[in-house]
Each structure stands twice: as structure tokens, then as C-alpha cells.
Amino acid sequence: MTKASVLVVDDDADHRRIVSRILKAAGYRVYEARSAEEARRLLAVRLPEAAILDWNMPGASGVELARELRDDPRFSRMILLLLSVNARAQDQVKGLREGGVDFYLTKPVDGDELLARLKSLLRRA
Numbered sequence: 001m002t003k004a005s006v007l008v009v010d011d012d013a014d015h016r017r018i019v020s021r022i023l024k025a026a027g028y029r030v031y032e033a034r035s036a037e038e039a040r041r042l043l044a045v046r047l048p049e050a051a052i053l054d055w056n057m058p059g060a061s062g063v064e065l066a067r068e069l070r071d072d073p074r075f076s077r078m079i080l081l082l083l084s085v086n087a088r089a090q091d092q093v094k095g096l097r098e099g100g101v102d103f104y105l106t107k108p109v110d111g112d113e114l115l116a117r118l119k120s121l122l123r124r125a
Helices: 013-025 036-043 062-071 089-099 111-124
Strands: 005-009 029-033 050-054 079-084 103-106
Touching (some): 005 013, 062 079, 103 111
Parallel strands (some): 079 103
């Protein structure tokens, strides 16, 4: 059985590559974008089951992109995970409330936790 497809949006090429490798090794189909704008272009032709968004990106942030996706009926059921270097509880609460994301992970990401969270969220969807 083919696993879900996941969009990874992060302006940091090294981090995007690390997350993508973790997902691919676990059998997920992965699409990558360097910015919210690039993600929007990709989402015009693809509908992944989940997206992993970096909070801090130039242009639109991951929180802003998450809010856009939640407001669009095509993507309203997409699983959204937010990644950030911001580990403070108030930052996590802000990301969850303002972006409507399903889960918040801090960088550097732990591969096992990322896969476990994603699997759990996809199972519920």
C-alpha cells in the first residue's frame, strides 16, 4: 500500500532535505517547496494529504499559509504540521490557534516523533 503524499515547505534547503529524506525513507511521497508562494503553485496541481510548514519563512509565514489552507475548501481537511525553532509554549499555542494546524513540532525535528505524529494524524483523518 502506498503511503500518503506530504508537502514540505521550508526556506532552509538543508532542513527541507532532512525532513524529506525522513518521509521518503518511511514510504511517503514527498513534494517540496521553498516558500509559501511556491507551495501555492504546487497545490494548484497536487493535493497532498498532509503538509509540513516552517513557521519562519520570507514572505508569507507557515502560520499564514496554514490559515489560507484552512479557509480553502479544497485543503480544509489536509493535515497540517508546523515546524519552528520557537520552542516557547506561547509560540506553540499561537501556531495552533492562529494557523489552525494539527500539531506543532520544534526544530531540530526528531524523525521518529515526526513520523509518529504524522501517522497518527493521518489515521484519524
